Amino acid sequence: MTQQIQDQLLQVEGRVQKKSMRRWLMLAVVLLATFMNALDTFIVNVAVPSIESNIHATFAEVQFVIAGYTLGYAVVLVTGGRLGDIYGRKRLFLIGVAGFTLSSALCGFAPTPTLLILFRLLQGILAALMTPQVLALIQINFQGHERALAFSAFSITIGLASVLGQLIGGFLLATNILDLGWRSIFLVNMPIGVVAFLAALLLVQEFHPSSHLQVDLGGVITLFLALFLLVYPLIEGGNERWPLWSFACLVLSLLLLVIFALYEQWLTRRGKSPLVPLSLFRERAFLAGLLSILLSNTLFGGILLVLPFYLQDGLHYTPVQSGLVVMVMGIAFLLTSLASAGIIRRLGNRTLPLGAILILVGYLCIFLVVRFLVPLYGIAPLLLASVVVGSGNGVLMSQLLTKTLEGINHKHVGAASGIFSTTQQIANALGVAVLGVIFASIAKGTGYINAANISFLIIGLASVGLFLTVMLFPNMSGSPHK
Helix, strand or coil: CHHHHHHHHHHHHHHHHHHHHHHHHHHHHHHHHHHHHHHHHHHHHHHHHHHHHHCCCCHHHHHHHHHHHHHHHHHHHHHHHHHHHHHCHHHHHHHHHHHHHHHHHHHHCCCCHHHHHHHHHHHHHHHHHHHHHHHHHHHHHCCHHHHHHHHHHHHHHHHHHHHHHHHHHHHHHHHCHHHCHHHHHHHCHHHHHHHHHHHHHHHCCCCCCCCCCCCCHHHHHHHHHHHHHHHHHHHHCCCCCCCHHHHHHHHHHHHHHHHHHHHHHHHHHCCCCCCCCHHHHHCHHHHHHHHHHHHHHHHHHHHHHHHHHHHHHHCCCCHHHHHHHHHHHHHHHHHHHHHHHHHHHHHHHHHHHHHHHHHHHHHHHHHHHHHHHHHHHCCHHHHHHHHHHHHHHHHHHHHHHHHHHCCCCHHHHHHHHHHHHHHHHHHHHHHHHHHHHHHHHHHHHHCHHHHHHHHHHHHHHHHHHHHHHHCCCCCCCCCCCC
């Protein structure tokens, strides 16, 4: 009898180990797709001059090549997350990966600027079907310390793509494989996408979708229009010097968001399934997470806009030298993300305040070194301050994902992931728009150096708000994980 019990225990242990191994292999697959998506975001900027000359695109058309992807991605993320809740995360992930791979090929062979812009818009929409499923699958498959580790791996993947995007893009353009030129930066997605799709078929487990949930078509249309009218002027308004139509779009967007919220509330009272369950916003951690990601990405988007202008137009650095300075921040983010799992184990809930403090100190240091030290000692003090900012964001991001989605009901986790990712995209565009207006107006009157000084001071002071927002999370004084 004892031997029989031991055999049964060994069988159970074997099944548990096999299931655990499958989960980590699944994570590797969805992170491969995440890497492909993130790489495509960063790699295109390197090829802008080549695209402009090769297919005779205007500067405005090249800007739309970049903006079209962001626009399609941002306005569909919430819908993509909710469709995963309704029809299954694996199914939507596979559709997203397959479509993203196909649209990458279409971008690679686009003969005209207009078609390239349309295919980039399509690419962004399909990425929006894929990305929320990654966060949802991590939330569902992992618990506790393992979940924190999985979200750290997600942050590491984004950081790695941000660093390698510049290098891979430069390598592909320099080697000019098969005389493809800029087209290779899109075609490189094809082998990655095929591998990710086939591996996902085998390794990603489908969770039974919620049978009582239905597609909220009215909510989809209203939110799509609201986000389009919000994101488009944030992306393009600055390029057009903020004409009247851009402000009209923003006002109309806010009106549609109010109508959307009232409509979703009406659906909930009638017992229907809304696109966005408003109960999510009664979760303190979820609301604190959205506010934190809104502030952190707005500040980060702003610094990434102002810093290259300061380096190139203020200090007369070359674009390559400027890119290397900005890359230091990305490398710091990547290295800190690699160490974040150990940091979370040691500090537990105190990890979020640590990240916010590092960001606050880093941004204030950037202002101080630009104002007082760079004129005397050169760029070295700025590099150190950039390392602090990158490290703070690396510490913050993986734990922020964990804490924001913690406690969300599995049937709503796709919608929650979509809202989180949408907030990130809007915040990036908001940072560029707001800091762009401030920087440009000051630079016109008193020059780039003074404009950078004031912009960096504003970012530093605003980062105090990030620290205060992070403290809204429950149990911030909690002890480290055991």
